[in-house]
Amino acid sequence: MSPQDDKAKEVSADGAAGPIILFFIIGLAASLVFGWVIFPKLLYSQKKQPLDFNHILHVEAVEEGCESCHFFREDGSFSGIPKLAQCVECHEDVQGEDPNEVKFVEEYVTNGREVPWLVYARQPDCVFFSHAAHVKKAEMDCGTCHGHIGESEHSRVYEENRITGYSRDIWGKNISGLKEHTWERMKMDDCAECHATKELKTDVETLPWPINWLPRPYEKQSGNQARVKTVKEACFVCHK
Amino acid sequence: MKIGRRSFLSFVIGGAAGTAISPLPWKLTDDSSIWSQNWPWTPVPPDGEYSQVNSICTLCPGGCGITVRKVDNRAVKIEGMKGHPVNDGGICVMGLSGLQLLYGPTRVKTPLKRVGKRGEGKWEKISWNEAISEVTEKLAEIRAQGEPHTVGSIVNSDRGTVPNLFRRFLTAYGSPNYMTMPSMQDSYNMTMQLMQGVTAQVGFDAENADYILSFGSGIIDGWGSPVRMFKANSAWKVDGKKVVQIEPRLSNTAAKSDEWIPIKPGTEAALALGIANVVIMESLYDKENIDSQFGFDAFKELVLNGYSVEKVSNITGIKSATIVSLAKNFAQASNPLAICGKGQGSTPGSLNEFVAVHALNALVGNINKNGGVWALSDTDYIKWPEFDLDSIAENGMQKERIDGAGSEYPHAKSLLNRLPEVINSGDGFLEAIFVADANPLYSMPDSKAIKEAFDSIPFIVSFSSYMDETASNADLILPNHVYLERYEDVPTPVGLQKNIIGLAKPVVKPQFNTKNVGDSLILIAKALGGSVANAFPWDSYDACLEETLGSKWDLLEENRFWSDSNSKVVTGEFNFYPDAMKSLTNFSPVSIEGSTISFPLVLIPYDSIRLANGYIGNPPFVIKTVEDTVLKGKTACVEINPKSAKEFGLTEGRSAILHTPRGKAKVKIHLYEGIMPGLVALARGLGHTAYDKYLTDKGCNLNELIGMTEDPVSGLDAAWGIRARLTKV
Numbered sequence: 001m002s003p004q005d006d007k008a009k010e011v012s013a014d015g016a017a018g019p020i021i022l023f024f025i026i027g028l029a030a031s032l033v034f035g036w037v038i039f040p041k042l043l044y045s046q047k048k049q050p051l052d053f054n055h056i057l058h059v060e061a062v063e064e065g066c067e068s069c070h071f072f073r074e075d076g077s078f079s080g081i082p083k084l085a086q087c088v089e090c091h092e093d094v095q096g097e098d099p100n101e102v103k104f105v106e107e108y109v110t111n112g113r114e115v116p117w118l119v120y121a122r123q124p125d126c127v128f129f130s131h132a133a134h135v136k137k138a139e140m141d142c143g144t145c146h147g148h149i150g151e152s153e154h155s156r157v158y159e160e161n162r163i164t165g166y167s168r169d170i171w172g173k174n175i176s177g178l179k180e181h182t183w184e185r186m187k188m189d190d191c192a193e194c195h196a197t198k199e200l201k202t203d204v205e206t207l208p209w210p211i212n213w214l215p216r217p218y219e220k221q222s223g224n225q226a227r228v229k230t231v232k233e234a235c236f237v238c239h240k
Numbered sequence: 241m242k243i244g245r246r247s248f249l250s251f252v253i254g255g256a257a258g259t260a261i262s263p264l265p266w267k268l269t270d271d272s273s274i275w276s277q278n279w280p281w282t283p284v285p286p287d288g289e290y291s292q293v294n295s296i297c298t299l300c301p302g303g304c305g306i307t308v309r310k311v312d313n314r315a316v317k318i319e320g321m322k323g324h325p326v327n328d329g330g331i332c333v334m335g336l337s338g339l340q341l342l343y344g345p346t347r348v349k350t351p352l353k354r355v356g357k358r359g360e361g362k363w364e365k366i367s368w369n370e371a372i373s374e375v376t377e378k379l380a381e382i383r384a385q386g387e388p389h390t391v392g393s394i395v396n397s398d399r400g401t402v403p404n405l406f407r408r409f410l411t412a413y414g415s416p417n418y419m420t421m422p423s424m425q426d427s428y429n430m431t432m433q434l435m436q437g438v439t440a441q442v443g444f445d446a447e448n449a450d451y452i453l454s455f456g457s458g459i460i461d462g463w464g465s466p467v468r469m470f471k472a473n474s475a476w477k478v479d480g481k482k483v484v485q486i487e488p489r490l491s492n493t494a495a496k497s498d499e500w501i502p503i504k505p506g507t508e509a510a511l512a513l514g515i516a517n518v519v520i521m522e523s524l525y526d527k528e529n530i531d532s533q534f535g536f537d538a539f540k541e542l543v544l545n546g547y548s549v550e551k552v553s554n555i556t557g558i559k560s561a562t563i564v565s566l567a568k569n570f571a572q573a574s575n576p577l578a579i580c581g582k583g584q585g586s587t588p589g590s591l592n593e594f595v596a597v598h599a600l601n602a603l604v605g606n607i608n609k610n611g612g613v614w615a616l617s618d619t620d621y622i623k624w625p626e627f628d629l630d631s632i633a634e635n636g637m638q639k640e641r642i643d644g645a646g647s648e649y650p651h652a653k654s655l656l657n658r659l660p661e662v663i664n665s666g667d668g669f670l671e672a673i674f675v676a677d678a679n680p681l682y683s684m685p686d687s688k689a690i691k692e693a694f695d696s697i698p699f700i701v702s703f704s705s706y707m708d709e710t711a712s713n714a715d716l717i718l719p720n721h722v723y724l725e726r727y728e729d730v731p732t733p734v735g736l737q738k739n740i741i742g743l744a745k746p747v748v749k750p751q752f753n754t755k756n757v758g759d760s761l762i763l764i765a766k767a768l769g770g771s772v773a774n775a776f777p778w779d780s781y782d783a784c785l786e787e788t789l790g791s792k793w794d795l796l797e798e799n800r801f802w803s804d805s806n807s808k809v810v811t812g813e814f815n816f817y818p819d820a821m822k823s824l825t826n827f828s829p830v831s832i833e834g835s836t837i838s839f840p841l842v843l844i845p846y847d848s849i850r851l852a853n854g855y856i857g858n859p860p861f862v863i864k865t866v867e868d869t870v871l872k873g874k875t876a877c878v879e880i881n882p883k884s885a886k887e888f889g890l891t892e893g894r895s896a897i898l899h900t901p902r903g904k905a906k907v908k909i910h911l912y913e914g915i916m917p918g919l920v921a922l923a924r925g926l927g928h929t930a931y932d933k934y935l936t937d938k939g940c941n942l943n944e945l946i947g948m949t950e951d952p953v954s955g956l957d958a959a960w961g962i963r964a965r966l967t968k969v
Contacts, residue, residue: 022247023251027250028255031258035258125285
């Protein structure tokens with residue numbers, strides 16, 4: 001190599017270092033902005049509930065709290081979002097002047113149509129979840145998983161994941177997947193948080209609903225004892 | 241500043257680094273995995289409120305109780321009803337798949353009127369009013385011509401309210417031509433009549449029997465009430481009770497029996513009498529009671545003269561020692577039971593065989609005894625008001641039946657098997673025919689002849705829920721609700737030894753624009769007016785049913801079944817030697833069609849629990865359970881003994897043409913050690929040309945290959961096979 005070539009290389013190296021770092025930073029910053037800010041906006045579509053529902057108003061009017069409308073059926077299964085028939089028990093006619101109430105009675109009650117509520121907590125079909133085991137037996141509070149929905153005056157915007165079709169509530173509002181409270185996320189890991197650690201023991205025979213409502217590993221326990229801690233082969237408890 | 245290659249690379253690297261520490265790749269990975277679980281074609285049933293509805297399955301005459309699980313208004317699972325006296329929680333593969341008959345593609349969704357040629361499949365949707373008036377106009381026209389007896393009907397059985405409504409309708413209208421699909425029950429009923437002098441349903445106390453001699457009855461292939469027989473068979477195994485299966489082919493029943501005795505087909509009656517011979521010779525029966533019974537001397541003479549062990553051994557191909565040991569074991573068992581009715585009992589068979597087998601039961605004294613054969617008087621709950629016939633109806637009812645039942649064959653009630661011959665030979669004709677709960681164009685032997693007969697009937701009305709062979713050849717279809725959508729009474733199941741009534745109830749609302757056949761009939765009667773309308777005082781079928789069941793209704797609504805606590809056993813004087821037995825003096829097996837020269841083999845049918853062969857066709861789930869030794873791709877397999885196969889140069893899996901005097905079909909060869917040399921066996925229940933794409937064109941219909949042989953006494957079809965030939969292709 002000639003001395004002239006050496007010199008040329010030196011010059012070129014000195015002159016290019018700045019832009020290279022700059023472009024690295026630009027690329028880094030752009031992708032961070034895209035990943036953290038723009039991507040979530042693109043990923044979720046915003047949907048409005050068919051009616052704006054006021055939980056506070058309803059909780060005040062009923063006697064048994066959440067279970068007045070979200071009740072357990074006789075066989076121990078959970079009714080979930082009320083069917084029209086339940087609403088009609090009180091809302092056969094328009095009460096008050098709220099436009100939502102008018103819309104509800106005119107569009108749904110009169111026509112006998114079910115309200116197509118968007119379910120924030122809907123899990124994939126392969127997930128088996130027994131409300132009875134959690135609420136009745138483990139005496140968990142609805143809010144542990146569902147948050148303070150009972151204290152809301154308006155229905156939140158339902159954010160639907162454009163790829164999966166599920167609500168944003170499952171992954172959680174925080175796109176990083178981190179959460180502050182138990183109800184902010186409903187992925188499998190969040191179930192596992194309790195199930196991996198809790199050693200709660202219950203007496204199977206005293207359960208008020210049919211035994212076949214309990215997932216299989218519970219039945220497998222020796223004696224009358226059951227536990228919630230996930231054990232080997234426990235996948236099929238929830239993934240039927 | 242110059243943006244070069246390096247800057248660009250640096251930008252990309254920065255972007256990649258940034259992306260890696262943003263949630264984007266991780267979230268997308270998670271989402272895409274969930275997305276892949278939710279393809280739009282992955283069926284995801286909607287969630288809802290669970291409930292269970294009890295009802296009765298009417299897919300076969302088994303009368304099992306079922307429990308249907310529902311999510312909201314949708315039925316999602318059928319299970320056996322726990323505590324039901326027939327099946328106590330058990331269910332068969334067909335019953336399990338019943339939802340496919342409810343929601344599947346084979347349903348007729350609205351009344352249809354044919355617009356193209358018959359069988360062409362061109363239909364016009366019409367309203368129920370139009371459909372009813374179409375039928376009424378035609379019937380009124382036939383009546384006005386004074387020809388009411390030229391209207392006939394075919395239903396599945398003659399028990400229960402729907403068949404009785406048909407009978408009542410035809411009587412009021414003026415026609416004696418009420419016909420039912422034949423089965424072994426016809427032969428058993430006739431046997432009861434001839435040997436015990438009673439009108440009774442036969443019941444088998446299978447659960448209490450300890451030695452079961454089955455003359456080809458497919459105990460676990462769908463004979464009798466199938467789930468009940470499965471359970472009885474399992475119990476026999478547990479308790480160490482003996483089952484002997486006598487048939488030329490190693491069926492599932494034979495394979496699970498304690499002893500399988502291959503017999504030359506068609507010689508079963510001779511074996512029964514050969515066994516009787518040993519029992520009498522060795523005095524293994526209750527001489528004191530039996531010797532004095534009516535006709536026993538003649539029977540004894542017949543058996544001793546004509547059915548020595550050696551002779552029977554020659555006739556049947558069974559070793560003498562085997563016959564002797566069979567007879568001894570049978571007679572010395574505490575509760576022996578002999579049963580007949582081949583396969584599922586869907587063909588009546590030779591009356592000789594029934595009479596001989598029943599005599600065997602009587603000989604060991606098990607008539608109306610624990611573990612024996614019971615003669616039950618049917619629960620007489622259908623008591624409808626008398627009605628008057630007008631002069632047209634009276635004239636019509638005085639005419640002889642077209643099928644010769646009651647006249648030419650005095651013991652028979654219905655001889656549908658004779659209809660094709662009578663019509664095709666020009667000896668009789670029908671102007672119109674109603675078909676309900678039956679598919680004669682598929683399930684009657686010699687189906688080509690019956691198709692030809694139907695072709696000459698100007699007006700065919702089908703009440704089928706499904707587009708079956710008969711419906712697709714009809715002029716008008718008035719679709720019935722399927723069994724999960726309607727109320728219906730279910731009389732005592734075939735072969736049960738106690739009387740029960742079941743009540744099927746709607747599990748779901750009718751899915752389509754269909755109507756209960758009972759309602760259709762009531763509407764037609766009312767529209768015809770006059771004395772026909774007067775015979776139908778009910779507003780609806782449900783009202784008729786509730787009134788008929790009277791005080792039992794509430795209990796039936798609650799339990800779905802009503803057990804007759806005093807099931808009445810009818811006893812008449814037993815006759816060991818009815819006229820029907822005279823033809824046994826010189827034994828000759830029921831002859832089958834075809835010459836031995838051009839048809840060196842013999843084709844015999846066989847039944848499988850996985851193949852429905854009556855009105856109901858196999859739903860998709862069930863057809864999937866058929867083994868590939870029965871149906872390979874779209875071709876049916878025939879079983880043949882390797883020895884015979886070698887003779888004709890046939891090898892496993894090879895295609896061949898099966899010829900019989902009645903027709904031919906493409907088949908595949910399946911070599912099977914479990915079938916007697918010289919025989920070819922083909923499963924019943926294949927070769928549908930109608931229903932849905934899951935069933936149609938799969939294999940060949942045995943009934944197109946087999947003919948009919950009229951039993952000289954009963955007039956019923958006694959054919960057990962047909963001569964056949966296999967040629968290579």
